[in-house]
Amino acid sequence: MKQLRLAIVGATGAVGQELIKIIEERKIPYTDLKLLATAKSAGKKIEVGGKEYTVEEATLDSFKDCDAALFAGGPASKAFGRAAAELGCVVIDNSSTFRYDPDVPLVVPEVNPEALIGHHNLIANPNCSTILLVTALWPIYKYTKVKRVIVSTYQACSGAGKEAMEELKEQSMQVLKGEPIHPEHFPYQIAFNVIPQIDVWVDGDYTKEEMKLVWETHKIMGDESIGVTPVCAVRIPVMRSHCEAVYLETEEPLSVEKCRELFSGEDYIVLQDDPEKLLYPMPVTSTDTDKTYVGRIRKDTVNDHALNMWISFDQLRKGAATNAVQILEELIKRELI
Numbered sequence: 104m105k106q107l108r109l110a111i112v113g114a115t116g117a118v119g120q121e122l123i124k125i126i127e128e129r130k131i132p133y134t135d136l137k138l139l140a141t142a143k144s145a146g147k148k149i150e151v152g153g154k155e156y157t158v159e160e161a162t163l164d165s166f167k168d169c170d171a172a173l174f175a176g177g178p179a180s181k182a183f184g185r186a187a188a189e190l191g192c193v194v195i196d197n198s199s200t201f202r203y204d205p206d207v208p209l210v211v212p213e214v215n216p217e218a219l220i221g222h223h224n225l226i227a228n229p230n231c232s233t234i235l236l237v238t239a240l241w242p243i244y245k246y247t248k249v250k251r252v253i254v255s256t257y258q259a260c261s262g263a264g265k266e267a268m269e270e271l272k273e274q275s276m277q278v279l280k281g282e283p284i285h286p287e288h289f290p291y292q293i294a295f296n297v298i299p300q301i302d303v304w305v306d307g308d309y310t311k312e313e314m315k316l317v318w319e320t321h322k323i324m325g326d327e328s329i330g331v332t333p334v335c336a337v338r339i340p341v342m343r344s345h346c347e348a349v350y351l352e353t354e355e356p357l358s359v360e361k362c363r364e365l366f367s368g369e370d371y372i373v374l375q376d377d378p379e380k381l382l383y384p385m386p387v388t389s390t391d392t393d394k395t396y397v398g399r400i401r402k403d404t405v406n407d408h409a410l411n412m413w414i415s416f417d418q419l420r421k422g423a424a425t426n427a428v429q430i431l432e433e434l435i436k437r438e439l440i
């Protein structure tokens with residue numbers, strides 16, 4: 104197997120730290136590993152696979168002798184992503200910078216791995232909420248076309264990065280001690296609150312985070328006729344793992360039992376659906392795993408071609424780091440790198 108010269112950009116961040124764990128867990132074959140971040144982190148020591156690495160400041164030169172780079176460095180994507188790809192380094196990018204470019208594949212390996220064929224060294228990892236949604240829709244879509252989806256997201260604070268995680272911790276302590284709160288990362292207090300806004304406003308008073316669910320679901324599933332309505336993307340005071348309440352309408356009627364059977368046939372899905380035993384997906388269960396958890400499946404009260412359900416997964420892992428590493432594995436398997 105080809106041994107890679109690999110870089111992780113944003114190695115000191117929330118997703119970067121998961122990338123480091125996951126390349127070890129999944130035994131990605133590399134000879135060289137560069138851990139890149141900003142100048143502020145240069146010189147920090149990080150242990151990977153029993154060996155100590157020194158974090159370097161990312162510059163364009165960092166990518167000259169790299170076969171692949173996993174980008175989780177926020178602004179670094181715009182600064183270096185395309186230029187690194189032009190130098191011959193295969194870039195797998197976690198940001199939204201390139202997701203809608205027609206020449207950039209947007210890939211969830213369980214759904215559309217063939218989109219990697221003919222790539223131009225730049226591959227985009229989808230938005231975390233979209234990965235959660237499409238991994239749950241896909242087993243159903245393979246059985247009968249999904250015509251309509253109405254979705255609300257309940258997104259953990261780690262989705263906004265390491266500083267946001269600190270803000271949740273600090274504010275929780277401050278509220279409990281009765282101290283004043285001074286929000287910095289989120290627009291309002293997040294501890295003991297929910298905020299119905301994630302990312303900036305776009306047309307029609309939707310947020311960009313909401314519209315990513317529409318644009319990216321169409322691109323990944325290759326079907327622009329799926330009617331996707333993002334009701335609301337909501338930030339919740341949970342550290343890790345996003346959840347979604349999903350209404351979906353199918354072309355053929357789909358019973359709850361058949362739907363459960365379809366989910367049970369996929370090894371990346373954990374069906375947790377037993378109302379009597381109070382069994383349903385929750386962040387405390389999905390955190391630190393790579394699975395999509397599905398439950399609360401029931402017939403819609405109005406439309407007999409529709410079901411409602413509740414889904415959850417660890418967005419730092421399958422919603423970002425694991426999906427990116429799986430893309431790298433797929434490239435290796437298909438000899439596309």
Ligand SMILES: NC(=O)c1ccc[n+]([C@@H]2O[C@H](COP(=O)([O-])OP(=O)(O)OC[C@H]3O[C@@H](n4cnc5c(N)ncnc54)[C@H](OP(=O)(O)O)[C@@H]3O)[C@@H](O)[C@H]2O)c1
Pocket residue numbers: 112113114115116117118119139140141142143144145161174175176177178179182197198199229230231261262263264265266418419422423
């Ligand atoms: N968090 C999630 O659940 C999630 C899910 C999907 C996608 N993403 C995307 O993944 C990326 C990283 O998110 P995160 O949550 O891990 O953020 P984060 O915790 O804030 O970490 C950001 C990382 O990027 C580095 N960085 C920032 N600017 C850089 C630059 N110009 N050059 C090189 N490195 C730079 C930071 O280095 P320093 O430590 O030196 O500042 C840090 O390592 C973002 O594009 C985000 O949209 C995140």
